[in-house]
Structures are given as C-alpha cells and as structure tokens.
Amino acid sequence: MDSASSVRRRGRPPKFPACGGEDTRERLIRAGLAMLTEKGYSAAGLEEILRLAQVPKGSFYHYFASKEAFGLCLIDAYATFFAAKLDRWLLDSATPPLQRLQNFVDDAASGMAKYGFRRGCLVGNLGQEMSALPESFRARLIAVFEDWQQRTALCLQAAQQQGELSATADTDALAAFFWTGWEGAVLRAKLELQAAPLQHFAAGFRQMLPINV
Amino acid sequence: MDSASSVRRRGRPPKFPACGGEDTRERLIRAGLAMLTEKGYSAAGLEEILRLAQVPKGSFYHYFASKEAFGLCLIDAYATFFAAKLDRWLLDSATPPLQRLQNFVDDAASGMAKYGFRRGCLVGNLGQEMSALPESFRARLIAVFEDWQQRTALCLQAAQQQGELSATADTDALAAFFWTGWEGAVLRAKLELQAAPLQHFAAGFRQMLPINV
Numbered sequence: 001m002d003s004a005s006s007v008r009r010r011g012r013p014p015k016f017p018a019c020g021g022e023d024t025r026e027r028l029i030r031a032g033l034a035m036l037t038e039k040g041y042s043a044a045g046l047e048e049i050l051r052l053a054q055v056p057k058g059s060f061y062h063y064f065a066s067k068e069a070f071g072l073c074l075i076d077a078y079a080t081f082f083a084a085k086l087d088r089w090l091l092d093s094a095t096p097p098l099q100r101l102q103n104f105v106d107d108a109a110s111g112m113a114k115y116g117f118r119r120g121c122l123v124g125n126l127g128q129e130m131s132a133l134p135e136s137f138r139a140r141l142i143a144v145f146e147d148w149q150q151r152t153a154l155c156l157q158a159a160q161q162q163g164e165l166s167a168t169a170d171t172d173a174l175a176a177f178f179w180t181g182w183e184g185a186v187l188r189a190k191l192e193l194q195a196a197p198l199q200h201f202a203a204g205f206r207q208m209l210p211i212n213v
Numbered sequence: 214m215d216s217a218s219s220v221r222r223r224g225r226p227p228k229f230p231a232c233g234g235e236d237t238r239e240r241l242i243r244a245g246l247a248m249l250t251e252k253g254y255s256a257a258g259l260e261e262i263l264r265l266a267q268v269p270k271g272s273f274y275h276y277f278a279s280k281e282a283f284g285l286c287l288i289d290a291y292a293t294f295f296a297a298k299l300d301r302w303l304l305d306s307a308t309p310p311l312q313r314l315q316n317f318v319d320d321a322a323s324g325m326a327k328y329g330f331r332r333g334c335l336v337g338n339l340g341q342e343m344s345a346l347p348e349s350f351r352a353r354l355i356a357v358f359e360d361w362q363q364r365t366a367l368c369l370q371a372a373q374q375q376g377e378l379s380a381t382a383d384t385d386a387l388a389a390f391f392w393t394g395w396e397g398a399v400l401r402a403k404l405e406l407q408a409a410p411l412q413h414f415a416a417g418f419r420q421m422l423p424i425n426v
Contacts, residue, residue, distance in 0.1 A: 120344075128400050184398070185393050185397070200389060
C-alpha cells in the first residue's frame with residue numbers, strides 16, 4: 001500500500017482505499033473505515049463490520065490476524081486517503097495558500113454534512129479512545145497527526161513566500177495549533193450535527209495568523 | 214444534586230461528586246466517572262464499573278434504571294464537578310483574569326499528569342463518541358459546553374474591564390474558540406501522554422487575543 005507520506009497526483013480524491021487489491025479485503029477496509037469514523041474502535045463490533053462488508057467471519061481471519069491488526073491497517077488506509085485529500089487542497093498552486101486551507105475546511109464541512117455529521121475523523125476518534133485501545137495504535141496515530149501538520153506547515157510556508165503571512169511566523173507551531181484545535185472542532189461538529197464549529201474554528205485560526213509587515 | 218449552572222463557593226474543588234447522598238450510589242458515580250473519563254462510554258463495561266465500585270449488579274438497578282440513565286447522571290455529576298473547578302480559577306479576583314485562565318490550564322495539566330494522562334474530559338470523550346451513544350446524551354453534552362463557555366466568557370469580560378483585553382473583543386466567540394480547541398488539546402495530551410498540547414494550545418490562544426488599544 002502507499003505510505004502515508006507519499007504524494008499523490010492531484011485530482012478528485014480517492015474513495016476510502018484498501019490495503020491491498022483483493023476485493024474481499026477491500027470491502028472489509030471500506031466497512032471498517034465507515035464504522036470507525038462513525039463509532040470509533042470500541043463501539044465498532046467486528047460482526048457489524050462483517051455484516052456491512054458482507055464477508056463471513058472465516059474470511060476475515062484469512063486477511064487479518066486480529067481486530068488489532070485490522071485496526072492498524074485501517075489507520076494506515078485512512079492516513080493515505082486523508083493525505084491525498086490534504087494534498088488535493090493544500091498543493092493547489094492555482095489558489096492562494098490561505099484560501100487552499102479554507103478550501104480544505106469547506107470540503108471537510110461538505111464531507112461531514114454528506115453523512116449527516118455522524119462520521120468524524122478516524123484518527124481523532126481513536127486518539128480520544130487511546131486509553132482503551134491496543135498500545136500499538138499510539139505511535140501510529142501520533143505519526144499521522146505529525147504528517148498532517150507537516151503538510152499544513154508547507155502550505156503556511158507557501159503563504160509566507162507569497163506574502164500572505166509574516167515571514168517570521170512559526171509555521172510548524174501554527175500547523176500544530178491548527179490540528180490540535182481542528183480535531184476539537186470535528187468533535188463539536190459531530191456533537192452539534194452542524195458545520196458551524198468547523199467554520200468558527202477556521203475563522204478564528206485565520207484571524208490569529210500574523211500578517212506580513 | 215446541584216445544577217450544572219449553579220455557582221459554588223470557591224475553595225478547594227470537590228472530589229468527583231455523587232448525584233445523591235447514599236454511599237453505594239456515590240461509589241457507583243465515582244467509579245463511573247473514573248471509567249468514563251478514561252475509556253469513554255462504549256468501552257466502559259458496566260461490570261467493570263461495578264467491580265471498581267464494589268457494588269453487586271442488583272444494587273445498581275436499585276439506583277439506576279439503565280446504563281443510559283447512569284450515563285446521564287454521570288454527565289450531570291461531571292458538569293457540577295467541573296463548573297466548580299472552573300469557578301475556583303476563573304472567579305479568583307486576587308489574580309488578573311488572563312492569568313486565571315492560565316491557572317486553570319496549569320491545574321488541568323497537573324490533573325492529567327496525576328493519572329498518567331490516561332484520563333481526559335468526560336464531556337469530550339462522550340462528545341467524540343456521540344454517534345454511538347443514546348440520543349438523550351446530545352443536548353446535555355451541548356449544554357455543558359455552553360455552560361463552560363459562558364464561565365470563560367465572563368473571565369474574558371473581566372479581562373476587558375481590567376484592560377488586559379481589547380474592549381471590542383467578542384468574548385463569546387473567543388470563549389467558544391477556546392473550548393473547541395481545548396477539547397482537541399486534551400485529546401492530543403492523552404494520545405501523547407504529555408501536557409505539551411495543553412500548554413501549546415493555551416499559549417497560542419493567549420497570543421491570538423486582541424490587546425487593548
């Protein structure tokens with residue numbers, strides 16, 4: 001499978017990807033991603049995922065040694081899917097960099113609305129649940145956040161180069177602040193069943209950015 | 214029990230409170246709060262809570278009609294506990310208002326460190342899990358966040374009155390931004406097992422506040 005840090009060709013973002021080419025495995029991954037973005041790991045029963053994927057239990061263990069192994073695969077699949085989504089917006093050279101970030105926010109708001117604000121961020125869900133999860137998930141989840149922060153910092157650096165953002169701004173710190181707060185905004189959007197928390201957070205973040213002097 | 218919006222006398226904040234005076238009920242509430250701040254609702258089995266509280270299952274149903282009714286009681290108990298904690302810091306008239314907010318942040322960092330960063334915010338955990346929870350939880354969780362935001366907005370208004378913050382700042386919007394992002398910071402602190410995300414978020418928030426002109 002693609003690594004989370006690979007740069008995809010831009011265009012329409014992919015659907016939730018699979019970890020391999022096999023059809024059954026792919027169905028399991030898609031069903032797992034749907035369940036974990038909605039319910040998190042603890043509430044997502046394996047039998048419910050199998051039913052959604054229309055895969056018998058015996059086949060599951062042909063592809064995955066355990067629910068834990070499946071969970072790790074889902075984190076990687078989501079990271080790849082989401083990195084491509086971020087690149088689609090944040091590397092869009094036809095758009096001013098700070099507008100690219102807003103385009104990502106608008107896309108996330110549309111994506112959440114499409115599923116009635118029931119699905120959030122898989123990495124946010126699992127991060128929140130970490131005290132109840134296999135310890136092997138922790139380093140992977142931290143690495144995914146760091147990857148997203150790096151992609152966002154690059155966009156902020158482009159904003160510096162184009163004069164939208166002060167040249168002395170700490171783009172790494174700002175990107176970390178964005179991702180910390182953004183996950184809180186996704187949580188609130190799910191809770192309130194509306195996009196307002198996403199847009200309010202993005203507007204507040206935009207206002208706090210140091211302007212070029 | 215106290216309502217979430219009542220103002221407690223300041224002083225040392227209470228331990229996790231109970232919904233009533235009875236000892237067994239109190240032990241159930243304490244155990245439930247410990248479990249839900251750590252694991253959330255879905256991963257917290259009733260039997261594990263009963264074992265922690267040393268209460269037989271029959272007794273549980275004497276006090277609560279269901280796990281759902283118990284969950285609602287835990288939300289109220291946590292809201293009361295936390296409102297008192299917020300008031301302790303944010304109404305501390307001997308301290309400049311923006312320092313009061315930082316004192317709350319420092320206290321939260323110490324509180325999370327005390328439990329090895331395994332326990333987070335009960336309302337954040339349940340908000341994140343909302344898609345898998347009884348629908349009756351949603352309005353209560355939203356109301357708790359609004360209560361915390363109002364208490365924080367009052368502190369920011371005190372900062373305006375004392376000249377620490379621009380008189381034209383939108384204190385409600387800033388308080389909402391704080392709580393949206395803060396829950397993301399608590400999530401990251403649990404994931405990374407360190408206080409840095411809390412302090413970085415608080416420092417970023419402090420920097421974004423409009424200064425008096």
